[in-house]
Amino acid sequence: QKEVEQNSGPLSVPEGAIASLNCTYSDRGSQSFFWYRQYSGKSPELIMSIYSNGDKEDGRFTAQLNKASQYVSLLIRDSQPSDSATYLCAVDSGGGADGLTFGKGTHLIIQP
Amino acid sequence: AAGVIQSPRHLIKEKRETATLKCYPIPRHDTVYWYQQGPGQDPQFLISFYEKMQSDKGSIPDRFSAQQFSDYHSELNMSSLELGDSALYFCASSLGFSSYNEQFFGPGTRLTVL
Numbered sequence: 001q002k003e004v005e006q007n008s009g010p011l012s013v014p015e016g017a018i019a020s021l022n023c024t025y026s027d028r029g030s031q032s033f034f035w036y037r038q039y040s041g042k043s044p045e046l047i048m049s050i051y052s053n054g055d056k057e058d059g060r061f062t063a064q065l066n067k068a069s070q071y072v073s074l075l076i077r078d079s080q081p082s083d084s085a086t087y088l089c090a091v092d093s094g095g096g097a098d099g100l101t102f103g104k105g106t107h108l109i110i111q112p
Numbered sequence: 113a114a115g116v117i118q119s120p121r122h123l124i125k126e127k128r129e130t131a132t133l134k135c136y137p138i139p140r141h142d143t144v145y146w147y148q149q150g151p152g153q154d155p156q157f158l159i160s161f162y163e164k165m166q167s168d169k170g171s172i173p174d175r176f177s178a179q180q181f182s183d184y185h186s187e188l189n190m191s192s193l194e195l196g197d198s199a200l201y202f203c204a205s206s207l208g209f210s211s212y213n214e215q216f217f218g219p220g221t222r223l224t225v226l
Contacts (some may be wrong), residue, residue, distance in 0.1 A: 032211045043202055043217040044155065051212055087155060094211040097143045097167035099157025 004104035019076040032092035034068030116218030137205030
């Protein structure tokens, strides 16, 4: 059973601060890792993808991957109220057009 | 940029009825995925297709079937609907057959079963 674990929150962060979101996964063979943002009632929106150990930066977002620890994280710098949403960690275990396994999501609240 | 298109956006059905959801992937994308998201839940993978062939199968009930057509659009057919089928149904698309491909989600179809 592939599992992806996230702290459900809510995680409350002051505007302008750094928000740190964490995710662990159970399948050691997992190859691809994704962070999606989802506003209530809307579809998941892809923010970041990461495939190899280390950091990957895109604007205010940084994804970090540690395959040995089976750990993925997302940092959001200069947090804005519009960043308030649920952040879903998703894992692809490989094999082609496989479905993603999602965590239950972390609800992030940016306080103005 | 063109996105994934899903229709209808909202659908209301009675128990034991059937429903058909349609998905039009991003142009040039050849892989389609279906997900179900219940209230307060994370998206659950149902089924995927690559080049019109079923690729991966998740927690799709036997009452559901899906296919991908020659123009790469996909349809999810749902029969003998149950109250528990009420959920958001998302289609996602990607380009190519690889676990490194990013999946882009459509706006979803909200199905309500009464």
